[in-house]
Amino acid sequence: MEQLYYVGLDIHKRTINYCVKDPRGEIVGEGRIGASRGDLEQWRKGLPQPWVGAMEATLFTGWIYDQLSEQGAQVKVADPSMLKAITASKKKNDQIDARKIADLLRCNLLPECYMGPREIRELRRILRYRQLLVRQCVQMKNRIAGFLMETGTVYEARRLHGRKYFQQMLQDLEGAVPESVIGLLGLSRSTVELLRRMERQLIQGLVVQPSLEQRVHRLSSIPGVGVVTALSWALEVGEPQRFRSVSQAVSYCGLCSAQISSAEKNYRNPISKKRNHHLQHVLVEAAKLAPRWNPPLAAVHSQALERGNRNRATLAVARKLVAYLLAVDRSGKPFQMRALSDANQVRSDSQAA
Numbered sequence: 602m603e604q605l606y607y608v609g610l611d612i613h614k615r616t617i618n619y620c621v622k623d624p625r626g627e628i629v630g631e632g633r634i635g636a637s638r639g640d641l642e643q644w645r646k647g648l649p650q651p652w653v654g655a656m657e658a659t660l661f662t663g664w665i666y667d668q669l670s671e672q673g674a675q676v677k678v679a680d681p682s683m684l685k686a687i688t689a690s691k692k693k694n695d696q697i698d699a700r701k702i703a704d705l706l707r708c709n710l711l712p713e714c715y716m717g718p719r720e721i722r723e724l725r726r727i728l729r730y731r732q733l734l735v736r737q738c739v740q741m742k743n744r745i746a747g748f749l750m751e752t753g754t755v756y757e758a759r760r761l762h763g764r765k766y767f768q769q770m771l772q773d774l775e776g777a778v779p780e781s782v783i784g785l786l787g788l789s790r791s792t793v794e795l796l797r798r799m800e801r802q803l804i805q806g807l808v809v810q811p812s813l814e815q816r817v818h819r820l821s822s823i824p825g826v827g828v829v830t831a832l833s834w835a836l837e838v839g840e841p842q843r844f845r846s847v848s849q850a851v852s853y854c855g856l857c858s859a860q861i862s863s864a865e866k867n868y869r870n871p872i873s874k875k876r877n878h879h880l881q882h883v884l885v886e887a888a889k890l891a892p893r894w895n896p897p898l899a900a901v902h903s904q905a906l907e908r909g910n911r912n913r914a915t916l917a918v919a920r921k922l923v924a925y926l927l928a929v930d931r932s933g934k935p936f937q938m939r940a941l942s943d944a945n946q947v948r949s950d951s952q953a954a
Contacts, residue, residue: 608654609703611695612636612661620699621648622707631699636661641668655706657681657698658714667719679705682875683712717839720812725836729879731803738796745789752778762793807832822935823925825891825898833883834926841930850927855881856920872916888919897938898922 606629611618613636620631629649634640653675656662662678669676679702686701687693705711717725742762749756754774760766767790774783808817808828813835820831844850851857855876861868892899898918905917929936 603651606649606652607703607707608648608652609699609701609706610654610656610665611698611702612656612659612665613695614661616695617641617665618695618699619644620696620703621652622700622703624707626704626707628700631696633695636665638664638668641665642672645669645672645674653677653706655679655702655711657684657687657702663722666716677706677711677713678716680712680714686710715839715843721836721839724807724810724813727803727807728832728836731800732879734796734800734803738793738800741789741793741796745786745793748782748786748789752782754778804828804832807836816930819929819933819935820926823922823929824895824936824938825893826887826922826926830883830887830922833880834930837877837880838930841927844927847924847927851920851923853877853880854884854919854923856884856916856923884919884922885915888915888922891918891922 604623607622607624609620609622615636616633617636617640618631618633621629623629634644654669655677656665656679658678658681666676666678684702684705686705687698690697690701702711746756746758746761749761754770754777756770757766761770771783771786774786807813813832816835817828817831820826820834821828838844838850838853841850844853848857852873853876855872855874855878857873859870859873859875861870888898892902898921901921902914902918905914925936
């Protein structure tokens with residue numbers, strides 16, 4: 602039987618530290634290479650065979666993982682927040698980090714995290730860029746309102762960003778406010794329109810992707826789930842089969858609080874920081890509006906509101922949305938509303954549930 606070698610990689614912007622260990626933990630080789638495709642390929646060819654590698658999830662992990670995987674190498678990615686053996690060390694440097702990652706891999710103690718298919722990760726990059734555009738658009742809208750407030754201008758907040766209203770307002774402001782404000786308002790409005798066009802273009806391009814089109818269509822069949830929510834779920838989750846239960850999916854989305862249990866006493870902290878914050882934000886925003894179109898979700902909101910405040914009711918709706926999305930995604934069938942005989946326990950489920 603061939604001896605398996607374990608390779609730990611500590612990745613940085615310009616360099617990659619590596620450590621190769623045998624099953625007994627003896628160092629076979631270690632060093633530093635440049636963080637480039639050519640250096641990585643030359644280094645890979647010189648490794649003893651067979652080998653398995655591990656690295657920490659960072660901004661630079663994706664291209665290294667893809668290049669090594671395409672060459673048939675077995676590579677695992679570790680969750681940075683769970684690498685206690687590194688963060689708790691008294692002495693820490695790149696060489697030691699690579700050694701400890703190799704040891705964790707060798708002892709089967711590596712806290713492995715999910716690495717989605719390459720196509721999903723590429724499309725997810727586009728969706729997250731769209732979220733950046735939305736945030737910048739909101740900032741520009743707030744800046745427009747700020748200019749008006751600085752000059753004492755009275756305006757209708759709900760109509761401010763409508764095209765006709767804004768153009769008419771600019772004409773009325775001529776001579777009443779400084780010319781610099783008029784110019785900045787026009788420039789800001791042009792930026793908002795440009796960002797909106799870019800955002801729509803990205804969404805339209807994602808919806809027609811062959812790997813997403815049918816999936817997004819099924820997820821959007823849930824009343825209260827729009828295209829953006831469906832895209833966010835599909836691209837952030839990747840493969841729904843990786844969740845063993847609804848509670849695990851809820852935890853991944855950051856819709857539950859952390860639990861601390863000690864000496865037969867249980868404590869519940871606020872919502873855990875360990876979550877997919879992109880998906881959490883989208884689901885919470887969707888949960889605020891979904892009860893308007895989905896009667897079962899409206900019932901969930903009403904029942905939760907009786908036991909707590911509005912924020913808790915929103916989280917209850919978001920958790921129910923996760924259950925719907927996971928059921929539809931697993932079944933591969935559109936959502937179908939189903940009413941139970943007990944009116945106080947109205948609920949809905951997918952055809953697969």
